[in-house]
Amino acid sequence: MANEANTKLKPLKQLGFRLNLVLLSVLSFYILTTGYSLLTLREQSQEFDALSSAYFDRAMHAAELSREAEVIASDTLVNMLNQDYDERYIQSPTIGLPEQNKNNASNDSFERSFEKIRKQLTANTPQEQVLIEKIDRLKKPYFNTIRTLNNYLIEKRKITQxxxxxxxxxxxxxxxxxxxxxxxxxxxxxxxxxxxxxxxxxxxxxxxxxxxxxxxxxxxxxxxxxxxxxxxxxxxxxxxxxxxxxxxxxxxxxxxxxxxxxxxxxxxxxxxxxxxxxxSNACYKLYQLLKQSTQKASSEHKAFISKVMLKIGLFSIIFLLLTGVAYWFIHYYLIRRLNRLNRVMLEHVKGVKTDVPQSGNDEIAMMGRAFSIFVEATNKAQQDSLEAQKRTEEANQKLTQLNQSLKKLSHTDELTQMANRRHFFHELTSMWQLACDKQINMSIIMLDLDWFKSFNDFYGHQAGDQCLFQVAQLILTEVKNTQGIAARYGGEEFIILLPYFDLDQAVLFAKGLQDKLNEEKIKHHKSPQKYITLSQGVTSHMPKEGDKFDHLIHLADQALYKAKNNGRNQIVAQDNTENVSLRTSLS
Structure with missing residues (x-):
């Protein structure tokens, strides 16, 4: 089966070759259609330019000539009523000339404007030539009458003045x-x-x-x-x-x-x-004649455009048919089979074993055969992987248990089963920074069992270890209801961190701890009280940025030292100030 999957297909049987052939055919027809459309549009553009030059421009010049004649006549009448002809229409070169010269300059300006438009008109038919000659005959007497009228207007203004x-x-x-x-x-x-x-x-x-x-x-x-x-x-x-x-x-x-x-x-x-x-009538007749010629040429051009549009429409229909054939080919020979192979692959991913389609002699069939080989190899590898995974999980479970045990051992005092000194300082560092940020009180209590050496000497070290464990569990029980932490500091000495406790609250906590221990009545015949007692040093401080907790521990240690020197079985509280104030609570 592996040899069959590696077989190279002939070009005509390759799905990609057939797909490229169909797409190339459609693309070739599209390029041919586009080329013909561009050529036709170029011919239309040239035809329209010729039509515009030969008809539209001439018609517009004729209309402009007719309008110019009307404008000159209406302006002349308006100027006669307003008597300001020379002031509004005389060009700048006439400033400073006598009235008659200014008037003649304005007349010449009208005539030059009219003549400029007239020269742009050419006759293409005998009828047009007749009308243009008639315009040429009429323009001279027209402008002469305007000059005469202008002279009368100037004379009239002089009389008015x-x-x-x-x-x-x-x-x-x-x-x-x-x-x-x-x-x-x-x-x-x-x-x-x-x-x-x-x-x-x-x-x-x-x-x-x-x-x-x-x-x-x-x-x-x-x-x-x-x-x-x-x-x-x-x-x-x-x-x-x-x-x-x-x-x-x-x-x-x-x-x-x-x-x-x-x-x-x-x-x-x-x-x-x-x-x-x-x-004006002569100019308008010329405009009407050119307009008829323009409309005729425009109709012929529209007919040409209609033919071109019909051809483009036929080409578009053929292109759509070829596109439909290409779509059917792609859907039937490619998309349908790929979708089927995709569904089978997804079922295998979900764990449902389904026959892989392998019919045909193209790339999709080769993909199916290759996937079938892959499924067989995957099933075998999966079985091997499950066995290896089971062994790995068992090893990981043992490793996790070992890590937990190591972590607990690294944080816990073996004898008392409470936090050791290293773990205490790690927690104190984190809480100290929190107290600096949020400005909360931090209290520390240092405890020491009274006359414990005598206890060991009298009862033995095994009983001493049992006593330390019993006191440690009592301390842990009391600290459990706070957010603090208790640890064995060394030998028979313990330390407690109480966040959010001020000095009075910490002293009250120490008093409650001492009462609980007194209730236990752990026998100690070598002690004056005949049972185990505690000496406690208490201090409190609200740290700020830059403060160190070493000094606070030192103050608690000093307070504990004073409690032991003062006779033991008592609580000494010391503020974090340079003038140390002491408060002693005896049992």
Whole structure:
């Protein structure tokens, strides 16, 4: 079976070769379709560029030419009403020129703009040529009428300015007359006549018809005649009468010119509108003709695009069919068989023994045969592994028990079965750092059995060991309800760490321990009390960063020393201060 799994397949029987052949066929057709699409799109782009240059651009130029003619005509009429033609439309090179020159420069600017658009138009048909020639014929008289109208507008503005100057002089004269101080009573009527003559002259400046102008001028002459023939006129009054008469003549002359100029301007406006309409109609007809040509070319281009889209659609359908065939081939010959082999492999992973599919002569069949060989080898290896694992687990269990025993031995005093001195200092180091961080009290009690050497000498070392064990168990029982730790410190000496206990609480704990031991009544005939007693040294401190616990142990040891020197069977408490204060509790 192993030789069969190592057999090399022929190319046509290899699943990868057949899969690559199908994918290469689909890819080749896709590249061919894409190439044809790109070539077609390039042809469309060139066709559209030609269509845009030949039709769309020309149609837009014709529309722009028609719009330009309308804009020039409408701007001319607006300028006539606003009388600011040269100020809004004269280009910067004309600044400082006389009015006539400025006007001609603006005219030339309009004509150059129109001519620039006109030169962009070319005729492709005889009909277009006829319309373009008609536009060329109409543009010259059109711009001539605009120039004439512009000249009339400038002249009209000059006349208007002259009328404003006359009105200004009349109003100043009226102001001077009003400012005459202390007018005699007999001269007031004369002054009123002068004021009326001035007001009528100002009104005449704004007359709109020739008949109105003549009527108002006759009224002014009558006022002046009545005033001029009066007696006792002062030199100032005669001077004003002469000035009013002179200004009234200027009013008549200027207003008459204004009315005549207005009529001429209206005539020029009508002529300009007529010429503008002719030119605009010719431009619009050219636009309509080019628009029809553009629409025809656009329709032909749309038909071409439709054919291209149909071909691309056919190619897309064929491509989809080839893709479907490729999908069926991949699913049937590859995915289906791989899924089946995958399910069998997963069942073997779960421990369910199932026949491995090995039919066929391709890579998947070879994978099935190879997996079958692997399953047989795995089953054998698994059996061997289970036996080895069982032996390993037994060895690990023994090793774990041994490690636990070693750990307990390294932390525990063999005689008393409580923590030894090394383990005590390890726990003290951890708790001391916690106390520094959280600022909690730490209390230490050092204990020593009184007259224990005499006990050993009288009862023997075996009884001494039994006594030490009994006292140790008593201490452990009391410490069990706290978060502290008790340890054999050496010989008959013990040490207790009580976190969260202040000095008073630690003394109270030591007193309770002493009472419990007294209740046990362990016989000791060589002791004054005839039973085992304790001497205890107690100290407490709230450590901060940098403090060392060695000093605290030293203080507890000093307190124990004092308790023994003071007669034993007592508790001595010592604060962690330089001025040591002692508190002694005797049993």
């Amino acid at each position: 002259a009328q404003r100057n006359i009105e200004y002089h009349l109003l100043n004269l009226q102001k001077e007359i009003y400012l005459i101080p202390q007018i005699p009573e007999h001269e007031k009527s004369l002054i009123d006549e002068l004021i009326k003559a001035i007001n009528l002259s100002v009104l005449t400046l704004h007359s709109t018809t020739f008949h109105q102008l003549i009527t108002q001028m006759n009224g002014i002459s009558a006022f002046i005649s009545n005033i001029a023939y009066q007696d006792n006129l002062t030199p100032f009054e005669r001077k004003n009468i002469i000035l009013i008469s002179k200004l009234s003549q200027q009013v008549f002359t200027t207003t008459l010119k204004q009315q005549m100029q207005h009529s001429a301007t209206l005539t020029a406006v009508n002529t300009t509108r007529t010429e503008a309409k002719k030119l």
